[in-house]
Amino acid sequence: MPHTTVPATQHIAFAELQDLLTQIFLRHGTSPEVAAILAANCASAQRDGAASHGIFRIPGYLSTLASGWVNGRAVPQVQDVAPGYVAVDAGNGFAQPALQAARSLLIEKARHNGIALLAIRNSHHFAALWPDVEPFAREGLVALAFVNSMACVVPTGGHKALFGTNPIAFAAPRAGDNPLVFDLATSAIAHGDVQIAARAGHRLPEGYGVDRHGQPTRDPAAVLDGGALLPFGGYKGSALAMMVELLAAALTGGNFSFGFDWSQHPGAKTPWTGELLIVIDPSKGAGHSFTQRTEILVRHMRAAGQDRQPGDRRYQQRAQSDRHGIAIGCEELARLRGLAAAPLPPAG
Amino acid sequence: MPHTTVPATQHIAFAELQDLLTQIFLRHGTSPEVAAILAANCASAQRDGAASHGIFRIPGYLSTLASGWVNGRAVPQVQDVAPGYVAVDAGNGFAQPALQAARSLLIEKARHNGIALLAIRNSHHFAALWPDVEPFAREGLVALAFVNSMACVVPTGGHKALFGTNPIAFAAPRAGDNPLVFDLATSAIAHGDVQIAARAGHRLPEGYGVDRHGQPTRDPAAVLDGGALLPFGGYKGSALAMMVELLAAALTGGNFSFGFDWSQHPGAKTPWTGELLIVIDPSKGAGHSFTQRTEILVRHMRAAGQDRQPGDRRYQQRAQSDRHGIAIGCEELARLRGLAAAPLPPAG
Numbered sequence: 001m002p003h004t005t006v007p008a009t010q011h012i013a014f015a016e017l018q019d020l021l022t023q024i025f026l027r028h029g030t031s032p033e034v035a036a037i038l039a040a041n042c043a044s045a046q047r048d049g050a051a052s053h054g055i056f057r058i059p060g061y062l063s064t065l066a067s068g069w070v071n072g073r074a075v076p077q078v079q080d081v082a083p084g085y086v087a088v089d090a091g092n093g094f095a096q097p098a099l100q101a102a103r104s105l106l107i108e109k110a111r112h113n114g115i116a117l118l119a120i121r122n123s124h125h126f127a128a129l130w131p132d133v134e135p136f137a138r139e140g141l142v143a144l145a146f147v148n149s150m151a152c153v154v155p156t157g158g159h160k161a162l163f164g165t166n167p168i169a170f171a172a173p174r175a176g177d178n179p180l181v182f183d184l185a186t187s188a189i190a191h192g193d194v195q196i197a198a199r200a201g202h203r204l205p206e207g208y209g210v211d212r213h214g215q216p217t218r219d220p221a222a223v224l225d226g227g228a229l230l231p232f233g234g235y236k237g238s239a240l241a242m243m244v245e246l247l248a249a250a251l252t253g254g255n256f257s258f259g260f261d262w263s264q265h266p267g268a269k270t271p272w273t274g275e276l277l278i279v280i281d282p283s284k285g286a287g288h289s290f291t292q293r294t295e296i297l298v299r300h301m302r303a304a305g306q307d308r309q310p311g312d313r314r315y316q317q318r319a320q321s322d323r324h325g326i327a328i329g330c331e332e333l334a335r336l337r338g339l340a341a342a343p344l345p346p347a348g
Numbered sequence: 349m350p351h352t353t354v355p356a357t358q359h360i361a362f363a364e365l366q367d368l369l370t371q372i373f374l375r376h377g378t379s380p381e382v383a384a385i386l387a388a389n390c391a392s393a394q395r396d397g398a399a400s401h402g403i404f405r406i407p408g409y410l411s412t413l414a415s416g417w418v419n420g421r422a423v424p425q426v427q428d429v430a431p432g433y434v435a436v437d438a439g440n441g442f443a444q445p446a447l448q449a450a451r452s453l454l455i456e457k458a459r460h461n462g463i464a465l466l467a468i469r470n471s472h473h474f475a476a477l478w479p480d481v482e483p484f485a486r487e488g489l490v491a492l493a494f495v496n497s498m499a500c501v502v503p504t505g506g507h508k509a510l511f512g513t514n515p516i517a518f519a520a521p522r523a524g525d526n527p528l529v530f531d532l533a534t535s536a537i538a539h540g541d542v543q544i545a546a547r548a549g550h551r552l553p554e555g556y557g558v559d560r561h562g563q564p565t566r567d568p569a570a571v572l573d574g575g576a577l578l579p580f581g582g583y584k585g586s587a588l589a590m591m592v593e594l595l596a597a598a599l600t601g602g603n604f605s606f607g608f609d610w611s612q613h614p615g616a617k618t619p620w621t622g623e624l625l626i627v628i629d630p631s632k633g634a635g636h637s638f639t640q641r642t643e644i645l646v647r648h649m650r651a652a653g654q655d656r657q658p659g660d661r662r663y664q665q666r667a668q669s670d671r672h673g674i675a676i677g678c679e680e681l682a683r684l685r686g687l688a689a690a691p692l693p694p695a696g
Contacts, residue, residue: 081462082461082462082629082632083432083460083461084432084464085461085462085629085632087633112431113430113432113433113461113463114429114432115432115461116432117462117463119633142594154652155652155653155654157653158652158654159652159653161652162649162652172591180590180594182590182591184588232581232584233580233581233582233584234580234581236581237581237584239518239530239532242645242658243518243520243530245645246490246645247490250520250633250645251490251628251630252634253634256645256648259644278626281430281433284429284430284433285467285598286435286437290598290599293598293604294594294598297590297598300510300604300606301503301510304509304510305507306503306504306510306586308505310587310590
């Protein structure tokens with residue numbers, strides 16, 4: 001999905017963007033801890049070229065915070081439920097601080113038990129999912145994440161939106177290279193990309209969405225205006241989307257994608273659901289080291305003609321951003337700076 | 349995929365088919381333990397209408413056993429690796445006896461830790477995957493299984509078969525009803541269904557396979573004759589297929605789908621790889637009971653127009669088979685009876 005054309009761009013360093021976003025969050029109702037985590041997450045997406053989850057999301061974050069739908073000062077409550085099971089009540093706050101609060105305990109459990117699970121509930125996830133799994137792979141672990149979102153995907157054979165875009169993310173370490181990481185919506189297209197397409201005036205490919213009457217459409221605006229997305233890959237994607245509802249919501253105690261009502265909170269954009277992570281320590285495995293095996297697989301994928309491995313596009317954009325700075329439209333940057341200059345709210 | 353037309357069918361009881369298949373396995377090189385497990389598995393698939401994994405597979409099992417490629421008398425070695433991690437060396441035998449040998453330990457670990465993993469290596473999986481997960485859901489557990497197979501799927505953007513059909517299976521308990529269970533190949537079509545189509549003379553849908561020159565084809569025979577399958581859902585299915593290689597092979601210590609050479613074993617059909625299972629105890633979760641949440645989801649899927657839930661078709665066929673017996677073509681049944689009447693091999 002090509003990003004929108006802007007008249008002129010400026011390049012800024014990652015740290016500068018992160019600081020700017022931290023100030024914005026701080027001035028719009030989050031605690032310092034939450035501001036730092038959301039800013040790092042959002043700046044990382046922008047740095048890696050994940051346009052639909054970078055600064056494009058800031059207006060949505062701020063309107064949600066202003067609406068009172070999410071608690072930007074929530075302090076996650078971590079529960080050590082069982083030797084391999086950590087649960088977090090995110091307190092109607094964001095999922096990323098909840099993950100951060102449980103992260104060291106989760107890693108400790110995974111290394112001790114061979115596998116461990118993190119169940120986050122009562123949480124809002126408005127970001128890309130790959131940032132939740134990539135760090136585990138950088139510690140030599142294998143990670144899987146599932147998050148449900150908001151009813152916008154029609155199950156196969158059905159006529160009404162029910163599932164969220166319900167992404168699945170996976171990360172596995174390599175020997176001496178960036179991890180293999182994918183983050184795939186179980187919908188035919190990510191909701192953020194429909195918004196990007198609508199803003200850019202692009203049409204969607206065939207089979208991606210339906211309008212408010214359940215009729216196929218290629219118009220992103222019609223999809224956003226009471227329409228819905230379709231699952232990827234037919235009934236298989238639909239089955240995976242169902243699995244994500246069961247893992248991320250039913251198992252964690254979070255809401256289903258159709259299970260919350262934000263009608264009393266105009267401006268609310270962040271789905272109030274749950275997230276499940278599974279982390280595995282591959283050093284418990286038999287035979288050759290896991291990272292060596294990963295290298296063998298990558299070598300064979302290359303030889304079979306798959307030149308770009310999952311995650312590569314982000315790593316290439318990341319390297320470029322690290323060298324030259326992160327490209328941001330000048331108008332957009334001015335808007336961000338304006339938001340960051342708002343008066344600080346009274347300490348609460 | 350409609351199954352092949354046969355001149356006349358007979359209905360036999362599940363127990364009778366199971367006994368017949370047990371006798372066949374016993375007379376073609378397996379131990380009594382392995383014979384019983386494979387027979388129950390194969391009879392279950394036939395009973396449930398899973399034609400591509402029922403008695404259709406018997407010739408493949410027998411030619412493989414005759415070729416010396418698989419050890420039909422292997423005794424699986426279970427290792428208690430870590431509090432949440434069980435490993436099994438299947439000893440170049442079948443995966444199902446390995447799972448059976450580790451099953452009670454795996455359940456005990458899942459209930460104690462909240463989550464546990466079973467890593468099977470040095471194993472052959474020639475059956476459907478749903479029978480591996482459904483029983484866990486019947487004990488109130490959530491289960492995921494991944495198995496890689498043999499190089500027959502071209503990765504997205506590539507030109508050479510590399511991945512197996514690499515299915516993912518999932519099972520979740522319901523309150524007072526059969527579990528939600530799916531078993532989906534990450535290829536656009538299961539290999540067994542290509543064989544069925546070739547035997548029946550049917551053409552494949554567009555986008556399912558390529559011929560030996562990497563060109564798209566709808567001829568199942570061209571796919572089987574040096575051609576290859578495509579992943580389902582484009583790059584997303586390809587990413588999931590890669591994940592299955594990493595989980596079922598790299599992590600367990602089993603072979604990759606491209607990592608074994610059976611050229612010295614004419615008649616060998618069973619991929620020599622690995623399998624990974626993840627079992628979760630949902631009673632550790634917060635809020636309402638998991639099975640109650642499952643019911644709510646099913647109710648909403650029905651209301652959204654999805655009349656048939658994952659697994660329903662098998663359960664309907666199962667109920668019918670339980671009432672009226674399992675339909676088998678008379679010729680096929682005669683052939684099976686012939687195989688079961690072969691002399692018993694000397695005890696070894």
